[in-house]
Amino acid sequence: MRGVIIVGASVAGVSVAESLREHGYSGPIRLFGAEGRLPYDRPPLSKALLRADAPDDPPPLRPRSWYEANDVGLSLGHRATGLVTDPHGVVLDENDLVTADHLVVATGARARRLPGVDGPGVHYLRDHDDARRLRAALGGSGRLVVLGAGFIGLEVAAAAVDRGWQVTVLEREPGPLARVLGPRAGALCVRPHLVRGTDLRFGAAVAETCPEGIRLEDGSVVPADLVVVGAGAVPNTGWLSGSGVEVSDGVVCDAHGRTSVPGIWAVGDVARWRNELTGRHQRVEQWTSARDQAALVARAIATGDSQGWATPPYFWSDLFEHKVQFCGHASPDSTVWTAQNGNRTLALFGRAERLEAVLTVDAPRLLGLGRRRLAERGGWDEAVAWAKEAMA
Amino acid sequence: MKGMTMKITVDPARCQGYANCVAAAPDVFDIDDVTGKVVLLRTEGDPGEIREAARACPVAAISVED
Ligand SMILES: Cc1cc2nc3c(=O)[nH]c(=O)nc-3n(C[C@H](O)[C@H](O)[C@H](O)COP(=O)(O)OP(=O)(O)OC[C@H]3O[C@@H](n4cnc5c(N)ncnc54)[C@H](O)[C@@H]3O)c2cc1C
Ligand code: SF4
Numbered sequence: 001m002r003g004v005i006i007v008g009a010s011v012a013g014v015s016v017a018e019s020l021r022e023h024g025y026s027g028p029i030r031l032f033g034a035e036g037r038l039p040y041d042r043p044p045l046s047k048a049l050l051r052a053d054a055p056d057d058p059p060p061l062r063p064r065s066w067y068e069a070n071d072v073g074l075s076l077g078h079r080a081t082g083l084v085t086d087p088h089g090v091v092l093d094e095n096d097l098v099t100a101d102h103l104v105v106a107t108g109a110r111a112r113r114l115p116g117v118d119g120p121g122v123h124y125l126r127d128h129d130d131a132r133r134l135r136a137a138l139g140g141s142g143r144l145v146v147l148g149a150g151f152i153g154l155e156v157a158a159a160a161v162d163r164g165w166q167v168t169v170l171e172r173e174p175g176p177l178a179r180v181l182g183p184r185a186g187a188l189c190v191r192p193h194l195v196r197g198t199d200l201r202f203g204a205a206v207a208e209t210c211p212e213g214i215r216l217e218d219g220s221v222v223p224a225d226l227v228v229v230g231a232g233a234v235p236n237t238g239w240l241s242g243s244g245v246e247v248s249d250g251v252v253c254d255a256h257g258r259t260s261v262p263g264i265w266a267v268g269d270v271a272r273w274r275n276e277l278t279g280r281h282q283r284v285e286q287w288t289s290a291r292d293q294a295a296l297v298a299r300a301i302a303t304g305d306s307q308g309w310a311t312p313p314y315f316w317s318d319l320f321e322h323k324v325q326f327c328g329h330a331s332p333d334s335t336v337w338t339a340q341n342g343n344r345t346l347a348l349f350g351r352a353e354r355l356e357a358v359l360t361v362d363a364p365r366l367l368g369l370g371r372r373r374l375a376e377r378g379g380w381d382e383a384v385a386w387a388k389e390a391m392a
Numbered sequence: 393m394k395g396m397t398m399k400i401t402v403d404p405a406r407c408q409g410y411a412n413c414v415a416a417a418p419d420v421f422d423i424d425d426v427t428g429k430v431v432l433l434r435t436e437g438d439p440g441e442i443r444e445a446a447r448a449c450p451v452a453a454i455s456v457e458d
Pocket of ligand 2: 406407412413414423429430449451452
């Protein structure tokens with residue numbers, strides 16, 4: 001038995017190793033990661049870690065002793081540069097070939113770079129080093145411009161406002177969080193920013209960095225001492241080119257995590273799975289989905305019994321002291337129902353008589369209940385009746 | 393074996409309010425609106441749902457013993 005090789009040591013990769021052992025897999029497990037430090041969690045990088053009083057390091061996903069106790073061979077600081085099939089193997093650092101029965105691709109994604117936007121005052125945020133640099137830069141004060149009103153951009157903006165920066169967010173789309181929430185619901189999430197005086201500008205087309213800050217396509221200039229780009233992520237698939245594993249905006253997978261090559265699987269941000277519940281076939285860059293996919297693949301490898309991914313995608317975000325949670329998939333043409341009661345906000349998204357997604361701000365219990373309705377493929381009318389009662 | 397009693401322990405200090413437990417077992421787990429932390433509504437319920445809730449918690453704030 002040659003065992004399992006997992007490439008990419010972050011939440012998806014570590015979760016595969018963990019679930020394999022939970023399912024009683026007894027073969028060798030080797031986990032390779034390009035970063036030099038013990039695998040850690042990314043969500044705190046744009047939240048707690050940017051605070052002035054933050055600890056230097058994000059908490060590790062598992063202590064070092066966990067890898068030994070579970071007989072998981074962790075090799076850090078090694079980059080996979082190629083993948084071969086028959087026998088299945090990974091080329092490390094353009095040099096060594098290691099082989100296994102099963103390969104799991106968990107190489108995640110990297111921050112999307114914006115052409116024309118560069119220089120010493122420009123920050124991207126994806127890994128621990130990025131977060132440390134950004135936190136140090138936030139130790140000063142002045143004007144911060146955030147490019148992109150997605151969740152990471154809005155979280156960084158909130159952290160900077162808390163640290164006394166004057167913050168402007170520039171977004172090309174007509175509203176915030178449009179990619180995930182569609183055109184209308186994003187407004188519910190940015191209220192805390194408006195209250196705190198963040199300058200949010202939509203429909204703003206960024207051209208390039210200039211000595212004063214950021215130049216827009218209409219020629220106007222937004223002054224900046226510091227720029228943070230939150231323009232989404234691109235999957236780390238370059239090392240798979242020529243391997244025969246099909247890649248098209250991520251590693252193409254079915255609802256079980258199988259790639260186009262038997263015995264090769266992909267999970268997490270790098271993978272484009274089909275979701276049996278939502279019917280979508282797209283990458284989902286979310287922590288919980290990475291965990292769910294890892295558990296399914298581990299089970300399939302360990303027991304030979306594979307199950308399809310049928311749980312609704314879910315993520316959370318922290319803006320100031322507010323908790324935003326979203327579950328499911330909203331389409332641009334979804335019907336949206338919203339209600340507010342005190343500081344709690346609930347929004348439902350539906351289409352064709354079915355509940356498609358649930359958004360809450362500061363109402364985690366309702367998110368949990370809504371999520372259950374989604375998993376049970378609940379109808380729209382019952383969902384609205386429930387929501388009316390819950391928010392009464 | 394619905395309603396069987398199990399020993400359920402929650403650790404509100406670890407809880408991050410992700411509500412995975414509420415989705416899995418809404419009769420048993422709740423989240424306090426003020427603290428945003430998990431609270432136990434009852435100590436019994438569907439054992440399958442309760443086990444699923446413990447497994448689904450991303451920060452292992454729930455433990456279950458038969
Ligand atoms: C700042 C930030 C905040 C976030 N906040 C939230 C949030 O609040 N809620 C939420 O649900 N999600 C959030 N996310 C998303 C979540 O963190 C990701 O979905 C999750 O990290 C995906 O895990 P992954 O293991 O698939 O990939 P990654 O975490 O990207 O890890 C991939 C790993 O593979 C390594 N690697 C890449 N190429 C190679 C190679 N060739 N060889 C070896 N190793 C390689 C990388 O170095 C990396 O360590 C956030 C992400 C970021 C960046
Ligand atoms: S799943 Fe865990 S973290 Fe989430 S609310 Fe329940 S106990 Fe808290």
